[in-house]
Amino acid sequence: xxxxxxxxxxxxxxxxxxxxxxxxxxxxxxxxxxxxxxxxxxxxxxxxxxxxxxxxxxxxxxxxxxxxxxxxxxxxxxxxxxxxxxxxxxxxxxxxxxxxxxxxxxxxxxxxxxxxxxxxxxxxxxxxxxxxxxxxxxxxxxxxxxxxxxxxxxxxxxxxxxxxxxxxxxxx
Amino acid sequence: xxxxxxxxxxxxxxxxxxxxxxxxxxxxxxxxxxxxxxxxxxxxxxxxxxxxxxxxxxxxxxxxxxxxxxxxxxxxxxxxxxxxxxxxxxxxxxxxxxxx
Numbered sequence: 001x002x003x004x005x006x007x008x009x010x011x012x013x014x015x016x017x018x019x020x021x022x023x024x025x026x027x028x029x030x031x032x033x034x035x036x037x038x039x040x041x042x043x044x045x046x047x048x049x050x051x052x053x054x055x056x057x058x059x060x061x062x063x064x065x066x067x068x069x070x071x072x073x074x075x076x077x078x079x080x081x082x083x084x085x086x087x088x089x090x091x092x093x094x095x096x097x098x099x100x101x102x103x104x105x106x107x108x109x110x111x112x113x114x115x116x117x118x119x120x121x122x123x124x125x126x127x128x129x130x131x132x133x134x135x136x137x138x139x140x141x142x143x144x145x146x147x148x149x150x151x152x153x154x155x156x157x158x159x160x161x162x163x164x165x166x167x168x169x170x171x172x
Numbered sequence: 173x174x175x176x177x178x179x180x181x182x183x184x185x186x187x188x189x190x191x192x193x194x195x196x197x198x199x200x201x202x203x204x205x206x207x208x209x210x211x212x213x214x215x216x217x218x219x220x221x222x223x224x225x226x227x228x229x230x231x232x233x234x235x236x237x238x239x240x241x242x243x244x245x246x247x248x249x250x251x252x253x254x255x256x257x258x259x260x261x262x263x264x265x266x267x268x269x270x271x272x
């Protein structure tokens with residue numbers, strides 16, 4: 001019951017603020033709404049007992065990436081941009097893409113004749129103390145099975161850092 | 173946890189909203205934020221299935237996606253700053269230097 005309440009609470013916040021993020025004219029408001037959507041997603045991670053990702057989502061996404069976004073929004077001149085039309089004349093393309101995606105999902109339901117996941121086992125809520133410690137299992141998986149992808153990801157971050165510095169620095 | 177369909181529908185809704193944002197908005201920063209939303213929707217799927225099967229690999233993949241999103245945001249925002257310095261615009265349909 002509590003699971004259900006938490007899920008619908010966070011899902012409503014996530015979807016609502018995502019819609020507002022796409023439709024607001026002001027980019028700063030959009031960034032704030034994206035932050036609330038990401039925080040609501042973090043809540044859903046917690047509801048799924050993924051505590052480590054919950055913390056990573058808050059610290060890295062909201063604390064790192066979104067601060068970067070807000071910073072860049074401050075750097076580029078917003079007053080000029082606000083006077084201009086914010087929406088491209090591509091409403092029909094958007095409608096088409098959304099309908100195509102929804103149609104694919106609908107076709108999937110129609111052809112399988114059941115809801116997704118129906119028949120799959122549903123985990124009953126077990127006591128928190130009986131679950132394995134989340135950060136520990138993630139660390140074991142990350143540093144044993146996925147060590148090479150982890151190192152590649154760190155190289156990718158290094159490349160991105162150098163690239164961002166080179167892109168953003170003044171030409172002399 | 174709830175049946176997996178709930179999470180799949182939430183993820184689908186966020187994904188479609190993100191796609192609509194990418195297609196309809198002119199401001200490049202908002203387009204980038206919509207892409208972050210799409211990546212986030214994928215993460216919900218991965219974590220939900222990781223919980224369903226009791227296998228932590230899905231959460232590790234979600235971590236990689238978050239690292240990817242950080243790298244992408246850093247490079248893209250660097251490009252936006254460089255472009256804004258040259259052309260004084262952040263609207264994507266005015267970025268037509270390669271068009272003839």
